[in-house]
Amino acid sequence: MRIWTFKIGAILICVLVLIAIFAPLIAPHDPNEYNLALKFAGPHSGFWFGHDADGRDILSRIIYGARISFGIGVLVVGISLLIGCALGLIAGYSGGWVDQFFLFVSDVFLAFPSFLFALAVAAFLEPSIVSVIFILSLKGWVTYARLVRAQTLTLKHREFILAGKAIGVSRWRIYFRHLMPNMIGPVLVNASFGMAGVIMIESALSFLGVGVPVNTPSWGAMIDQGTQYLLIAPHMSIFPGIFIMLIVLGFNFLGDGLRDKLAPRGK
Amino acid sequence: MKMRPAVNLCVALIVFTSLAACKEAYLSERKTLEVAIQSGPITLDPRLATDAESEKICELLFDGLMGKNGQLNIVPNLAERYEQIDNITYRFFLRRGVLFHSGRPFNAKDVIYTYESIMKGELTSPFRESFSPIKAIVAEDDFTVRFELKEPYAPFLNLMTFGIVSQEDAKNLGDRFGREPLGTGPYRLVRFVPESVVELEANRGYFGQIPKISMLRLNVIKDDNIRILKLIKGDIDLVQNGIPPLLLPKVLETKGLKMRSDEGTVMTYLGMNLADKILKGAKVRQAIAYAVNRDEIIAHRFGGMATKADSILSPLNWAHPEGLRHYDYDPVKAGQLLDEAGYPVQAGGVPQLRFTLSHKTSTIKERIDIARMIAHQLKQVAVDVRVEPYEWGTFYRDVKSGNFQLYTLSWVGVTEPNVFFDVCHSSKFLPHGLNRGRYKNPRVDELVEQARVNMDQQARKTLYAEVQRILLEDLPFIPLWYEKNFVVYRKTLDGVSLRPDASYLTFVNVSKD
């Protein structure tokens, strides 16, 4: 049973990734093409998900929107991973005051209310994808850092590491060739759940009006616009919502399945 | 075994829900007019209220020496009549026997206190500057007040519509006056919960029209969908202007609801920065005006609930002239003008563009949607527009500091044509004037200066007519449309009407069967 969680997740994500990559080929219409006469029209032939408030094709917008979700997700998780692993390794390996300082800093970042920060940054910078990525990476790194640190703490006393130190292997080599490979598993699992989380938060930020720039077909922004017209065009919010759910579901399943695969004790 | 607690819970839920529904039905038997408003008033002290909601509610609680009637003409109110002694002196004869909501009698000292508390800076009021033309206020006796001006000031009577507060009560309450207001108006305050509800009760001793329904409850419902659902369900009796126009047809599908609409005075415009190197050429600005298809926007964003505008003043205003120039949609002409202005379509590049502009708006959804449509239309003449919504505080600051190329805002509640002085005179540049576009035309300066001190209304009318014509040639801003006022209400209500300024004073005449 458990194996198919992983499989479903993997298939879902692959399909969505393909949609994102091949968007220009798959999308039946230009996602920005106005068609005011058909505004709010529900699903009909050629326009399977209906039209939005400007008459634009929702299906095409959702297809291009996959790029936004994945794009932001990958970038944020990527940046968080890099920073997080680096800091976690250093903190865990060095110990002492470096570690204490790291704990303090990560506590502060965790305690900081990210929505407030998002609002603040959006006021400084023009609404852009870059600012959204920036905001989301700021809190993201902590989970990975703490995880890596925890693993490093247990592993650093193991023989193969002590042996390496004794022969004089450089610190960085120890990080990359010896410590990291042993931690990849749990890190990947977290990355998977992390993607799901990032995509949710990005959508929420768009919903609060501090997300991506105007006209960007982010699924969250589409739901936001759809909610305005909920009473006359529910399809505008239902379809993007389903897709957010699918991508988040996909990553959650993937992570879940990965975790089961990596935990041989099995549940 | 495990099911039983669950079943019990369900039954309990059903019982409680029905009881709650019964209770609500019972309460609505008492005569209350339930109105839904979009945002809560910030203060109910007329000397401090600058936002629209606060001002409207203050109109229900306070009276001024003069008032505005249904056609927005200035008429006597707390003053029975007035005399203009000379160009700089006015005498007002106050109504006798008027009581404040606290029971204290109204007389001249309250008038003096109200104005002086602002003018002398005792209260940090945003209106202090507006009263700067007044030199002195003298109480000739308990019911006569004389105002002395520094120089002739044509819009003076407009200043007299300001709500009068009770001297003793305001002094006693101090800061709390904004929450516990005491005026002479047709309604008195019963309860004010910020961001939630304002409950008002009819003032039975009012000297003017006493409200027909004894209780008026203004419910603050910020979310559009919820406001509409409550109206449909019957929790709310009336909503004025607070429904996105595109949803009106859906709302009106409900059997028990009706709608009235009428022309309004809110004018939305496209502001431009004349200090910007692209926008400083009048041809460019005119081209933009030709490129915007207002009919399309009015049809598709307002469902027809707006009329094309040609001036800050609404056509209902006495100073609005006939025959003002129209900028009807003409993309071909727009293209020509841009070519002439030296901005041909750039060769190469996909898409081919002439130039790029940034259009700043607040984060209000409707504004953003309209800005996007304008951008879409300007794209047809190869002008690229970036729509940049900013959170209100940032947006406002950018507008005030001249950090913008294009922006959209509206003029609300303008009745006095002296607004042209504030908006177009070259001395009123930022950051503290309203001439945000940095428009400078010596002829306009001259005209508005004269009109400000000329007491003859006909003469003023001619002067302002010329101003408005020049403004349409120079186009420092592009007038877009006047939004219509509309009110959606239960059929069981009688006497529902609309004023062009969407004032709540119309609620006084509403009755419920």
Added chain:
Amino acid sequence: MTHYLLRRFISIIPVLFAVSTIVFFIIHFIPGDPIDLILGERALAADRAQLAHALKLEEPVLVQYGYFLKGLISGEWGTSIFDNRPVLELIKDNYGATVVLACAAMFVAMFIAIPAGIIAAVKRNSIWDSIAMFIALVGISVPNFWLGPVLVLIFSVHVGILPISGRESWTSLILPAITLGTGLAAMLARMTRASMIEELKSEYITVARAKGVSERNVIFKHAFKNALNPIVTIVGLQVGTLLAGTIITEKVFSWPGMGTLLLDSIRRRDYPVVEGCVLIISFAYVIINTMADCLYKAFDPRVRL
């Protein structure tokens, strides 16, 4: 153990200090002038100066920071720039609504999740288990700003039973609580399942069964009681996410709580109120998290303190 607790609680202080400092500086450097927003455009320069002086906004940021710290410690959190009420009073008016919502959401979540988790654990690897966990994963994946309007559409519009918003009767709590609680429910269901499975594998359960205790008692009187501990602490750890989720739910349902206050005061650049809200939210988050963390460690003797 007390030693540990003491250490943890003391370590909160520098964190709170750092958070308040960062918030203070960010708020002050966001463009936008509260004086403009209060006095509007026609105000005289003299009045602006007077207000700026009264609000101490003219002085250099560091000096203002000094005042801020002083106020923080003395419990005088200032007054709202916007409507002159003490910040603490505003917060007091609003936090109740958020607490009610959060508790209702937790209640809803537990009501759904715990039975689901128990069933899944007891009928491990059966079709019930799969279905329950599938639904749980779906539950975590549904965005609550989407779920809210959808629930409103279905229950308030089409079916027409539940009231839509605001805070009148207790029935208006139902939809927001369900919206907010779904994510938590999903997480909780999985945790309950995992925790129950662990318990059911333990020796004392085998002994109980061998002694002939009925299966029902085994599940409820023995396993569940012990499984409860980690469940409770997980709930504590999720409070943070719950608090974040209330911002959106409050917006969707016009529920007048802290989230609404925070969003409104950010919009108005009402510095003292924003600071106050952020501080309260962060403090609550940090304290609850620390307590949950301690509880977790206390109940799981395998983890070294």
